[in-house]
Amino acid sequence: SHSIHSLRDTTAVYNKWSPEEDEILRNAVARVTKNNTTDVAGKWVRIAQLVPHRTPIQCSARWSGALNKDITRGKWTTDEDNLLIAAVEHEVTVLETPCADINWQKIAMAVPGRTGVQCAARYQEALDPGIRKGKWLDEEDVLLKEGLMKYGKSWVKIAAGIPNRTQRQCRTRWLQIFPKMKEEDKIRMEALCGSPIAVNEKVKKKKTRR
Structure with missing residues (x-):
């Protein structure tokens, strides 16, 4: 039988990492890496055992995405x-x-x-040299709208249906064409996948705060 405490320890949480958790993760990485540098596959399992309520995937993502000083972030040169x-x-x-x-x-x-x-x-x-750049064709816009109606804002699936266009290109194009749509079409599309304008405004506000 498991105690309440042990059940809590094996229950992952998915909220924002706290500074205290970051410090626990740093110590866990240092401890596990120091003791064993060969078993890469099992490393994050052992690290997660030292970080309460976090899974191996969460620990790996947090370390790679924010804490590992050996990883370069930001614009590519x-x-x-x-x-x-x-x-x-x-x-x-x-x-x-x-x-x-x-x-x-x-x-x-x-x-x-x-x-x-x-x-x-x-x-x-x-x-990727296979990426199509430049002006969007009418046929591509049709595929984009059909993808949005079918998949919502699952950009991976939408881009897969538009040859040689990327997820980012699809998102950007949607922001460009939405304001030009007829009002009834806007309402219909918003009901299916939300307003891209609202999302875009949030991004702008975040950049302004910085």
């Missing part, structure tokens, strides 16, 4: 872009790895300070 492009080209052309099977953790080893997640996002959203 031209040198980083070039390293990333070269690493992907080598993987695809020399090693003949299909794009869908690229190991982004491996790619990240060629770009110091960046994670696999960062490399995947940067390449797929900005550097």
Whole structure:
């Protein structure tokens, strides 16, 4: 039988990390890494055991996304872009790895300070030569609206239905065309997936506060 205390310890919470939790995570990472540097797969399981109410995935994401000082965050430099492009080209052309099977953790080893997640996002959203840039076609706008009606704001699914357009491009295009729609169409689309204008205003306010 489990005590109430032990049940609490195994119940994950999904709210914002506190400064105290960050400190506990830093200490846990230092302790586990110091004792064992070979078992990478089980590392985050052991770390999470030292951080009450947090899962291995939460601990890994928090460490990579905010606390690890070895990870570079923010805008990519031209040198980083070039390293990333070269690493992907080598993987695809020399090693003949299909794009869908690229190991982004491996790619990240060629770009110091960046994670696999960062490399995947940067390449797929900005550097992939297959990305279509420039003016949107009427047919693409139709696919965008159909995607929104079918999937709401699941940009991954929407972008998958519009050849060579990225999630970011789809979001940006929706912000551009929504104000130009007829009032009845706006009401219908808002009922299905909310107003993009409201979301955009929140983003602007956050930037202004900074």
